[in-house]
Structure formats: C-alpha cells, structure tokens
Amino acid sequence: MSSADPDFDNRPAEHAGARPGLDPNRETVEQWLEALSGWALDHLDGLETAPAQGLAGAVALDVAAEVSKPITEAPLDGGVEAVLDVLARAVPASFNTAGPGYLAYVPGGGLVAAGIADLVSNWTNRFTGLTPAAPALVRLEADVLRWLCAEFGYSDRAYGILTSGGSAANFSGFVAARVDRLGDDGDYREAIAYTSGQAHHSVAKSLGLAGIPKRNLRQVPTDAAFRMRPDALYKQVQADRAAGRRPFLVVASAGTTNTGAVDPLPALADVCAKEELWLHVDGAYGGAFVLCDEGKRRLTGIERADSIAFDPHKGMFLPYGTGCLLARDGAALRRAHSAGADYLQDVDALDRDGESPSPHDYGPELSRDFRGLRLWLPLMLHGAAPFRTQLQEKLTLAERFTDGLRAHIERGLPAQVVAAPQLSTVAFRLSHREGESIDAWNARNQQWLRAINERGRAYLSSTLLPLPSGDSAFTLRVCVLSFRTHAERIDACLEDLVATA
Numbered sequence: 001m002s003s004a005d006p007d008f009d010n011r012p013a014e015h016a017g018a019r020p021g022l023d024p025n026r027e028t029v030e031q032w033l034e035a036l037s038g039w040a041l042d043h044l045d046g047l048e049t050a051p052a053q054g055l056a057g058a059v060a061l062d063v064a065a066e067v068s069k070p071i072t073e074a075p076l077d078g079g080v081e082a083v084l085d086v087l088a089r090a091v092p093a094s095f096n097t098a099g100p101g102y103l104a105y106v107p108g109g110g111l112v113a114a115g116i117a118d119l120v121s122n123w124t125n126r127f128t129g130l131t132p133a134a135p136a137l138v139r140l141e142a143d144v145l146r147w148l149c150a151e152f153g154y155s156d157r158a159y160g161i162l163t164s165g166g167s168a169a170n171f172s173g174f175v176a177a178r179v180d181r182l183g184d185d186g187d188y189r190e191a192i193a194y195t196s197g198q199a200h201h202s203v204a205k206s207l208g209l210a211g212i213p214k215r216n217l218r219q220v221p222t223d224a225a226f227r228m229r230p231d232a233l234y235k236q237v238q239a240d241r242a243a244g245r246r247p248f249l250v251v252a253s254a255g256t257t258n259t260g261a262v263d264p265l266p267a268l269a270d271v272c273a274k275e276e277l278w279l280h281v282d283g284a285y286g287g288a289f290v291l292c293d294e295g296k297r298r299l300t301g302i303e304r305a306d307s308i309a310f311d312p313h314k315g316m317f318l319p320y321g322t323g324c325l326l327a328r329d330g331a332a333l334r335r336a337h338s339a340g341a342d343y344l345q346d347v348d349a350l351d352r353d354g355e356s357p358s359p360h361d362y363g364p365e366l367s368r369d370f371r372g373l374r375l376w377l378p379l380m381l382h383g384a385a386p387f388r389t390q391l392q393e394k395l396t397l398a399e400r401f402t403d404g405l406r407a408h409i410e411r412g413l414p415a416q417v418v419a420a421p422q423l424s425t426v427a428f429r430l431s432h433r434e435g436e437s438i439d440a441w442n443a444r445n446q447q448w449l450r451a452i453n454e455r456g457r458a459y460l461s462s463t464l465l466p467l468p469s470g471d472s473a474f475t476l477r478v479c480v481l482s483f484r485t486h487a488e489r490i491d492a493c494l495e496d497l498v499a500t501a
Helices: 026-045 057-067 079-090 112-124 135-151 166-182 201-209 230-242 265-275 287-291 293-298 330-337 342-348 372-382 385-410 438-454 487-500
Strands: 159-163 191-196 217-220 246-253 278-282 307-310 323-327 415-419 425-430 461-466 472-479
Touching: 026 079, 057 079, 112 372, 135 159, 135 323, 135 372, 159 166, 159 330, 166 191, 166 201, 166 246, 166 278, 166 307, 166 323, 166 330, 191 230, 201 217, 217 230, 230 246, 230 265, 246 265, 265 278, 287 293, 287 307, 287 385, 293 385, 323 330, 372 385, 385 415, 385 425, 385 487, 425 438, 438 461, 438 472, 438 487
Parallel strands: 191 217, 191 246, 246 278, 278 307
Antiparallel strands: 159 323, 307 323, 415 425, 425 472, 461 472
8 A cells, every 4th residue: 555545645635635633733733732732731820829729529520521422533623722722621630749838638739841742652652561662762751760779779780670659669669579578379378578557558459369368367457657667566466477477578668658757767677677577668658758868868668679669650750651660689679570471472582781771671561651750861961969858848848847846836726746757748637625526526627728728828638547546537638749739828727727727
C-alpha cells in the first residue's frame, strides 16, 4: 500500500479528498497545543486563589453527570474548544491536590517540568521495559536510580525500579523478601510478617497478593509517639519461632500516613539482623526527606533496610503514578522478578555489553510508561538543590504550624497536639470535655474540620487514633508537602483554626 492510496491517508478532514485519521498535520497539533497549554497555564496561575479543597461529594457527582459525553463515530462538536469546556468543568470537581492550601492526606504537587517530560515520553513512545529496545533512554532512568540509591545511603550493589506508586513498590519489595528469605516453593502457610497498627493499608493488601495469608501479618504495638516498639517486635518473633512458624519480614514506616511517625529504624535493623529478617521500610510519604540534611538525620538507619519504598510523586513533587523501590542488594530484586521468553530472543542476540539493567528484570511489568524521564528532566532543568531546599522548608513549616497551634492553646484554644511532627505531619484535635461521650467528642471534631475546610484557604483531612481506653478518637491532621505551600498559607490555616474552634 502506498502513501497515495486514499485508505492510507491520515491527513485531517479539512483537506480535499482526505479521510479523518489519527495523525493530524502540524498546524492542527499546534492549534491543539496552544489551546490546551494556554488553559493549563491559566489553571496554574489560578491555584493561589482557588478553593483549597475543590468540589467534592454530591456537587462533584452532579458535575460528573453533566460533563459525561457519549462516544460517537465523529469528533466532539466544537473540537478542542468544546474539550476545554469539559475540562473547565471537570477539573474543579476534584480535590485541588496541586494547590498551596492542600494540607490533606499527602499532597502531590505535579511539577511542570515533569508534565513536559510526559509529553516528550508519550510522543516519542519508546519501549523502555527492556534495555536493548532503548539503551540510552534506560540509561537516563538508571542514572536517576543510582543517584537515589546513593542519596539513601546505599552502596553500588544497590539498584531499584520505578513503579506506579508506593503500593506497587511495597508489593515488589515483599516478593523480593519472600524469595530471598523463604525460597520459592510456594508454601507460605507459616510465613510471618510484622508491622505496626499505623502501617499503610497497602502493606496488608500487598502481602496478600504476594501469597502471605492475612492471618500471618502481626501488628506490633506502638509507643506514645505511634512508633513500632522494637522490644515488642522481638518478643513476637521469639514467640512465633517457638511455635514453629517462619518469621521473614518486618515492615517499618518512615512517615506513617496517620501522624508521620518514623519507626526507630536503627533498633529495628538490629532486631532484623539478629533474627535474619528482611527489613523493608515503607517511606512512600517520608522517604524523600533524606534529600535534605535535617530529613536525613531524622531518617537515620534507613540505609540499613533491605528494601525501601518511596513515592517521588509525593516528596519529589512529581505527577501521580511515580513510585520507587530501592533494594540494598539489587541482585536480590532481580532474582525475584527476572524472567525470559522465546519471543525475546531477538533482543537477547544484540550486543549488550555494558548496558543498564532492564526494568523488566526488577519488577513485574514488561510494558510500562517511561517514568524515568519524569525524574530526569526536572533534575536536569532545576538541579537537585531546589528539591533539598523545598523539603527542608516543609519540615520547618510543620514546626511553624505546631508552634503556632501551641501558642494559641496557651492563650485558651481548647485543643491539644496529639502528635508533634516527626517529619511534616501534625495531628491535633479539640480537647475532651469532662463527662463527654466519645461519640459527642468525635462529632465536635468532625464539625471543626468541616468549618475549617469551608473557609476555603486550607483543606485538612482526618484520621482515627487509638486511645488508652480502646476507643478511637477523631483526629485532625495537617500534612505539609506541596512545593507551592509556604509560610503565609500555614499562618492562614492557623487563623482559620482559631476562628472556627
């Protein structure tokens, strides 16, 4: 078939005799880019004054119904302008995670440079699952991974994989631990893993996907700062060994979602070394703080972990869908994930001396998007220094919030700091009144959270934290992690706390 064949013609329909196609001419692409990039830049310009939460609940569902369009055989009437009308309605009907007032859950900033990287990556559309298919591009990703390994204190034996997020990173880390400590015979009925009750829910989920029965996950007690107790861990391991079970994995946290707690990593590493257990650190939220001096100090001991999960889409401010798993012994990660196939014999036959490791050999994916460019391009355009500065600022802002809240409490604000920041998360709530039921107390704190968020300058979230009585208390939390959040937004949040309490 020649390019003159009308069935092969992909030119836009406005050209005489052409058929609609999927490869528009340059003029059309430039029009689309101008319209969409202009809209996106206007969106960025409006983040400072946009409501901190965004639309949610029933209102957002109404918008979802209104913007839903049927898929037809023809393009949407109105073209790119009609598409922008849809986006202008749909985007505000969501949590405003990229805004400076988003202090809920764990913020994700979404660097502009990373968005440009995705444009380049998607348009060039190279296959980066196997190194021989794109050795230079995989090398760029490998350069970032080796830099990260060094930043976390690992030696040149370490290696890693970029994943879709912390859940996927945890899963691959657990598979590596299972293969390394238990072999791969498939009998995991007595395989025991340990974590704390403050661990992310992906820990239990990923262990189940890795073949470990749910009943075999132990919850180790925590101390008053919500950190796993090494003494309690040691006792549980001894009890399980005495019962004939097979302890193999400890999952520690470097920044829990609830309170930002950092488990005592050096002491846990000591227990794991003595008992020959694989130590995995879930640093999805907090791991990136190793990039700044103060954060590295607070995460001392993380370099002794056998594997570390962390999310660049959190602490490195990248778009969602960018996680990372690092392993102290890269070969252990490869042993757990490497596989071959006859249909790959053509790439295996290429000259591969000196190439970077194939991502396929270190994780579950063969086909994957080119995540490496999302890290590489921002680091090339900005350098590493601004990332370190931003992360240091977030630690400082969390302290600023805590100091301000305590000052208001001393002046009579009926509240309490439940968990001071170990990283950049603060947990707090209204004080309990004498004789007040737990339900009434929780309801007052729920009302306080709604009142703060309704003011629109800061969006906070909540959690439930255990009480000595065995009940759970509704607790508000602030998590500072957006590169767009600065001191004036923290001060505005404090003002709103006092005005609504």
